[in-house]
Amino acid sequence: MASEACQRRCWNKRRMKGIRFAALGGIVIACAIVAFFIMSREEEPAFEGKPLSHWLARLDSDPRTANVAITAMGSKATPFVIEELRAHDSSLEIWWRQFVRRQGWRWSYTMPATHRNRRAVRACMILRTHALLAVPHLEKLLHQAKTPDERNEIWLVLCRVEAPGTLVMFHTMTNGNPKLRSEARSVLSLNYSSGLSSNPTPVVTLLVSNLLHGSMPMRGHAAEALGWIGKLPDVTIPALGLCLNDPDEKLRNVAVASLGHFTRNTNAEHFVRTAFADRARSVRVAATNALTRLYPPPPISYE
Numbered sequence: 001m002a003s004e005a006c007q008r009r010c011w012n013k014r015r016m017k018g019i020r021f022a023a024l025g026g027i028v029i030a031c032a033i034v035a036f037f038i039m040s041r042e043e044e045p046a047f048e049g050k051p052l053s054h055w056l057a058r059l060d061s062d063p064r065t066a067n068v069a070i071t072a073m074g075s076k077a078t079p080f081v082i083e084e085l086r087a088h089d090s091s092l093e094i095w096w097r098q099f100v101r102r103q104g105w106r107w108s109y110t111m112p113a114t115h116r117n118r119r120a121v122r123a124c125m126i127l128r129t130h131a132l133l134a135v136p137h138l139e140k141l142l143h144q145a146k147t148p149d150e151r152n153e154i155w156l157v158l159c160r161v162e163a164p165g166t167l168v169m170f171h172t173m174t175n176g177n178p179k180l181r182s183e184a185r186s187v188l189s190l191n192y193s194s195g196l197s198s199n200p201t202p203v204v205t206l207l208v209s210n211l212l213h214g215s216m217p218m219r220g221h222a223a224e225a226l227g228w229i230g231k232l233p234d235v236t237i238p239a240l241g242l243c244l245n246d247p248d249e250k251l252r253n254v255a256v257a258s259l260g261h262f263t264r265n266t267n268a269e270h271f272v273r274t275a276f277a278d279r280a281r282s283v284r285v286a287a288t289n290a291l292t293r294l295y296p297p298p299p300i301s302y303e
Contacts, residue, residue, distance in 0.1 A: 070127065124157050135158065226258055263294060
């Protein structure tokens, strides 16, 4: 009996020794993996000695200073912003936050991925064209957005980041939100003046197709956008002229106003003059204003 007890103790000691050795080996391997990822990861860009993550956190409390810092980092910040855009919560993190909430505690060791995504979206708006590589991730977040405000914010960011992008600009200019349409107008004007968007054909083609075959109110937004662009008159002016026979008064009004953007164009003048016979007074008034824009008076000289 004594020998059996001694053998059992020896076996238990060897077993515990094996368990301790395995646990120690697992810890060493885990530390090596963590060290490998830390060493292989690019160094996070910094501004005034503070890393990008610090300035992303400051977007909520001090957006002006954070804006300056993120702008100064430029394209160096893009890979890390993309990481934040790709962040998602694991089931363990979701369970932990729910547990913390049930316990009434006020702290949690993880930040929700949605909050990290929102900060990264704001950073992309600051980085503008430096964040072109983040466009696919922004489009993925756009499809996952749950509220109109979230979708509008991402559309606005895409409009600023990928300003020459055909599809983004088209969707932004025909969006139901007037703020987004106004932003698209200013961005498009800036890009044409700076040469970023030298080929308007893809956007104009989409807008004309939507103007002729779309549904209201998007047709009105398309007509308005064609006036903003003011390019390709041989395609745009006939399409806007067809809208003058549309039964919708608002569409006729917008179409006439857009024709006024084609300065000194005789075809546009022809369609504008036909609008003087429109049965709606608002369209006739719009035609008067459009004709004034078509042939602006010469500047007054005081010499």
